[in-house]
Amino acid sequence: MVTLRASLLCCLGVVPAAFGADLPTGAWQSPPSVTFTNPALAGSEFFLSIDVAADGTFRGSWGQYTCTNFPGAYGISTISCSRSDGGAAQGKLDAGRSGSIDLTGLGRSTFTWSASSAEELVFELPKQWQDKETPVLYRSRLKRGKQKAPAAGAPSAKASEPVPSAAALYREFKKDPDGASKRHAGKTLVLEGLRGNLIPMSDGGAAIHVPDGTQPRALVLVFNELAAVKELPVGALFRFQCTVEHFDYQYVYLTGCVLPR
Numbered sequence: 001m002v003t004l005r006a007s008l009l010c011c012l013g014v015v016p017a018a019f020g021a022d023l024p025t026g027a028w029q030s031p032p033s034v035t036f037t038n039p040a041l042a043g044s045e046f047f048l049s050i051d052v053a054a055d056g057t058f059r060g061s062w063g064q065y066t067c068t069n070f071p072g073a074y075g076i077s078t079i080s081c082s083r084s085d086g087g088a089a090q091g092k093l094d095a096g097r098s099g100s101i102d103l104t105g106l107g108r109s110t111f112t113w114s115a116s117s118a119e120e121l122v123f124e125l126p127k128q129w130q131d132k133e134t135p136v137l138y139r140s141r142l143k144r145g146k147q148k149a150p151a152a153g154a155p156s157a158k159a160s161e162p163v164p165s166a167a168a169l170y171r172e173f174k175k176d177p178d179g180a181s182k183r184h185a186g187k188t189l190v191l192e193g194l195r196g197n198l199i200p201m202s203d204g205g206a207a208i209h210v211p212d213g214t215q216p217r218a219l220v221l222v223f224n225e226l227a228a229v230k231e232l233p234v235g236a237l238f239r240f241q242c243t244v245e246h247f248d249y250q251y252v253y254l255t256g257c258v259l260p261r
Contacts, residue, residue: 022095023052023056027144028049028052028144029049029143029145030046030048030049030143032082032197033080033083035199036078039069039079043137044138045140046140047062047063047140048063048140049061050142052093056092057090058093061087062086062089062106063084064084064137065082067080078202078207080207082197086103087105097113099111099123107129107130118144121141122141125137126138165193167210167218169184169191170210171212180247185244185246186243187243188242189243189244189254193237193238193240194237201222205226207223209221215250217251218252220252221240221254222256223257224256224257228259238259240259240260241257241258241259241260
């Protein structure tokens with residue numbers, strides 16, 4: 001596969017040489033979440049966490065990015081994608097910037113790899129490698145070193161701790177979506193939960209994911225002001241007041257959120 005980026009480098013007579021003739025050995029991992037403003041790109045990336053040996057062989061895991069579309073100002077939407085479950089990954093890359101990869105549950109493919117620096121890799125699979133009309137899972141961006149993140153890509157409460165009220169609400173909706181919707185839709189609730197991913201929105205607001213166990217996006221909270229929540233640390237237990245909108249795509253969507261005093 002010849003990428004646009006590679007084509008431009010070729011035409012300019014520049015070849016990236018972050019590793020020279022050496023292979024990028026060691027631990028590499030994709031970010032636990034990614035954000036897009038172009039809907040055509042959503043679903044084009046996948047998560048990888050791998051260890052590359054001296055001979056170019058690698059083993060690790062892959063994951064999908066589950067995406068949510070948030071409306072923004074001037075009709076520009078922000079598409080936030082968080083890591084979800086995948087499977088084992090293995091393969092081999094060579095000094096010629098090509099390789100092969102086997103993603104358990106998806107299949108095998110060739111790929112090309114490039115390096116913008118000694119700290120960043122990009123794997124690209126052919127866009128139609130799964131023979132689907134819509135290109136999916138063909139690029140993975142990796143940084144050197146494994147990031148410290150829970151298995152599902154978001155913080156979670158310990159089993160011995162009380163269940164936060166936000167997680168209890170999610171479980172109520174998951175068990176009985178219709179009944180929970182009748183009880184809670186349109187109501188403003190004060191809840192407590194863990195701060196997961198925070199996604200700045202183009203209208204100056206922010207969306208926060210609240211996890212429940214291995215589900216990194218049990219609740220999606222929409223705040224009108226980014227400044228009100230940007231200092232909340234990841235994994236912090238915090239109280240919030242929101243209006244329940246609906247339960248869709250396996251998460252509870254809440255708007256008009258504020259931090260009660």
